[in-house]
Every structure is written in C-alpha cells, then in structure tokens.
Amino acid sequence: MLIALLPGDGIGPEVTAEARRVLDAVCGTALSYEEAPVGAAGYRAEGHPLPPATLDLAKRADAVLFGAVGDPSCDHLERALRPEQAILGLRKELALFANLRPAKLFPELADASALRPEVARSIDLVIVRETNGDVYFGEKGMRTTPAGRRQGYDIMSYDEDEVARIARVGFETAKARRGRLCSVDKANVLETSQLWRDVVIEVARDYPEIELSHMYVDNAAMQLVRNPGQFDVIVTGNLFGDILSDQASMCAGSIGMLPSATLDVNKKGLYEPIHGSAPDIAGQGKANPLATILSAAMMLRYSLGKPAEADRIEAAVAAALAAGHRTADLGGTTTTSQMGDAVLAAL
Numbered sequence: 001m002l003i004a005l006l007p008g009d010g011i012g013p014e015v016t017a018e019a020r021r022v023l024d025a026v027c028g029t030a031l032s033y034e035e036a037p038v039g040a041a042g043y044r045a046e047g048h049p050l051p052p053a054t055l056d057l058a059k060r061a062d063a064v065l066f067g068a069v070g071d072p073s074c075d076h077l078e079r080a081l082r083p084e085q086a087i088l089g090l091r092k093e094l095a096l097f098a099n100l101r102p103a104k105l106f107p108e109l110a111d112a113s114a115l116r117p118e119v120a121r122s123i124d125l126v127i128v129r130e131t132n133g134d135v136y137f138g139e140k141g142m143r144t145t146p147a148g149r150r151q152g153y154d155i156m157s158y159d160e161d162e163v164a165r166i167a168r169v170g171f172e173t174a175k176a177r178r179g180r181l182c183s184v185d186k187a188n189v190l191e192t193s194q195l196w197r198d199v200v201i202e203v204a205r206d207y208p209e210i211e212l213s214h215m216y217v218d219n220a221a222m223q224l225v226r227n228p229g230q231f232d233v234i235v236t237g238n239l240f241g242d243i244l245s246d247q248a249s250m251c252a253g254s255i256g257m258l259p260s261a262t263l264d265v266n267k268k269g270l271y272e273p274i275h276g277s278a279p280d281i282a283g284q285g286k287a288n289p290l291a292t293i294l295s296a297a298m299m300l301r302y303s304l305g306k307p308a309e310a311d312r313i314e315a316a317v318a319a320a321l322a323a324g325h326r327t328a329d330l331g332g333t334t335t336t337s338q339m340g341d342a343v344l345a346a347l
C-alpha cells in the first residue's frame with residue numbers, strides 16, 4: 001500500500017518523521033512511501049503550494065499523511081499561492097468532504113486541559129465537519145459600495161445533497177460509538193442552516209436507533225466548555241466545525257495531541273494533525289509529534305483496514321504519556337524525537 005508523505009512546512013517535517021518511524025515499526029514493508037513537497041515547500045520547489053506532481057502522488061496513493069503548511073515568508077503572496085491553499089486544493093481535488101476530529105482526553109493529561117480536571121475527564125467526542133463547501137468555497141471578493149466604501153463578501157451556501165452526505169457520515173460515526181448525534185447550526189438566523197437542519201432531520205429517518213439533537217453554534221461553543229461529556233458525535237458545517245474543533249482541542253489538553261482524518265466517499269483519506277506549522281517553535285525539537293502519530297493510527301484504521309495496528313499505536317502513545325514523557329506544550333521538556341523514541345519503546 002502506497003502512502004503519500006507530504007511533510008509541508010515548519011514543524012510538519014519534524015512530526016511526520018516521527019510518525020514514519022512509528023509506522024515502520026508497526027507495519028514494516030507492508031507500507032511504501034513517496035514524499036513530495038507541499039505548502040511553502042511546494043511553492044519554493046515548484047512555484048505552487050500544491051505542485052502537479054504532489055497532487056498526482058496524492059491521487060495515486062492509498063492514503064495521504066500530511067504534516068502542516070504555512071510560512072510567514074509567504075504572507076505577501078497572492079491568496080492562490082499561499083501555502084494554506086494546498087489543503088483546500090487537496091480537499092477539493094480528492095473530493096474529501098468529511099473531516100473527523102476525535103477529542104479525547106488521555107487521563108494522564110487531565111491537568112493540561114484548559115478545563116478543570118473533573119470536567120476535562122469527561123471529554124470523549126468526535127466532531128464531524130463538512131470540508132468541501134460552505135463559506136470557504138463560495139463566491140468571494142472585494143467590491144465598492146454605492147457610497148464608495150470597500151466591502152468584502154463571502155457567500156455561504158450548502159445544497160441538500162451536500163448536507164445529506166455529511167449527515168450520513170455523522171449518523172454512521174454515532175452508530176459506531178455511543179449512538180448520539182448533535183447537529184450544530186445557526187438555524188435561527190441563517191437560511192443555509194435552516195436547510196441544514198431540515199435535511200439532517202430527513203436523513204435521521206434512516207437511523208431510528210440514533211438519538212438526534214440540534215444545537216445553535218453559540219450554545220455549542222458554551223456547552224463544550226461547560227459540560228463536554230454530554231457530546232458523543234457532533235456534525236456541523238465547514239466554518240462552525242473549524243472553530244469548534246479547535247476549541248474542543250484545548251479542552252482535551254493540547255493542540256499537539258489531536259489527530260484528524262478527512263475522507264472521501266470510499267474512505268480514502270488525508271490524515272493530519274489539527275495543528276498548523278507552528279513557525280514559532282519550528283526547528284527547535286519542541287513540537288509534540290503525538291497528534292501526527294495518532295493521525296497515522298487513524299489512517300491505519302479508516303483507510304488501510306489495519307485496526308489492530310492502530311490500536312497498538314494508540315496504546316503505545318498512552319504508555320509513553322503514562323511513563324511521564326511530556327513535550328513543552330504539555331508542560332515538559334521531552335523533545336520531538338525523544339517522544340518518538342518513547343512511543344517506539346512502548347511498542
């Protein structure tokens with residue numbers, strides 16, 4: 001099975017290198033790898049954040065393991081050439097529409113959460129975020145109002161098929177867990193959200209065993225901090241999911257702990273930590289590689305049909321934490337490669 005390895009920028013190469021070591025230890029020669037530049041690295045090598053050869057590799061591969069993109073030196077570039085466009089391009093070109101972000105607190109990290117330990121301990125949820133539509137992909141631009149003032153605009157829209165497709169992923173994910181799905185929208189204000197809610201209710205008829213609830217996004221943001229244990233699976237649109245999943249990450253300890261998967265209809269996927277390229281700590285050996293290592297575990301489980309190997313990696317991460325290893329984001333001094341060593345030792 002071929003893995004497209006796209007390390008990207010900043011701490012991306014550091015954390016993907018550790019994930020690769022762990023995959024080698026668990027899967028050996030069952031997996032092969034091809035590496036290609038993406039983000040600012042792609043721009044520097046080929047003049048584009050998603051060079052054609054990188055996209056071709058991602059399409060050929062059985063799964064994509066992605067580090068992070070983003071580099072302050074690219075801030076002056078036109079938007080289409082900025083590193084972050086590579087992610088949007090990959091999502092669009094590979095038709096990756098369902099982003100799964102588990103947020104679960106490892107018991108050893110209860111003190112690292114922004115929440116009180118007794119509240120944080122209850123977090124065990126998955127946010128299913130639509131990633132192929134919404135305001136990020138709508139018509140956008142700058143124009144001048146009749147009064148001669150500059151005006152920016154971004155059109156938010158979803159059609160019913162897009163909503164039904166992601167709703168099904170939400171229901172299926174809930175089915176494989178504790179059977180509860182909370183759909184998050186802003187139906188009291190937005191037409192897009194009203195359609196979202198109507199369609200989710202229609203799809204729910206195919207899932208009578210799932211307990212469905214609805215919540216406005218502002219309330220969801222509050223409830224995630226007040227009582228995160230009430231959630232099993234949350235399904236929501238691209239914009240709301242972007243914000244809520246980062247919030248959930250801080251509740252679960254550190255952004256350096258959280259993996260993600262973005263899947264197409266055939267469960268081919270792109271796997272990446274939810275954090276960015278962290279230019280403030282790049283090259284210093286301070287990055288926590290566990291989010292990327294856990295992303296590799298998700299890859300084995302969701303795209304490569306290797307759940308036992310995924311379990312082994314997750315258990316090894318828990319063991320490394322239980323043994324007291326902590327990178328700087330978790331309040332310790334363990335370096336990136338030492339954390340990789342600790343996971344390998346636990347394997």
Ligand code: NAD
Pocket residue numbers: 011015067068069070071072084087255256272273274275276277278279280281286287288289291327329
């Ligand atoms: P960030 O996630 O890169 O960093 C936020 C903070 O968290 C920083 O203080 C950073 O040091 C810390 N952090 C992040 N990952 C860590 C890890 N693994 N271990 C320890 N600490 C970690 O977000 P940002 O600073 O807002 O963005 C930096 C760049 O990354 C920007 O160019 C942004 O566009 C890009 N970005 C990329 C992605 C992606 O590639 N998927 C996601 C978010 C942001």
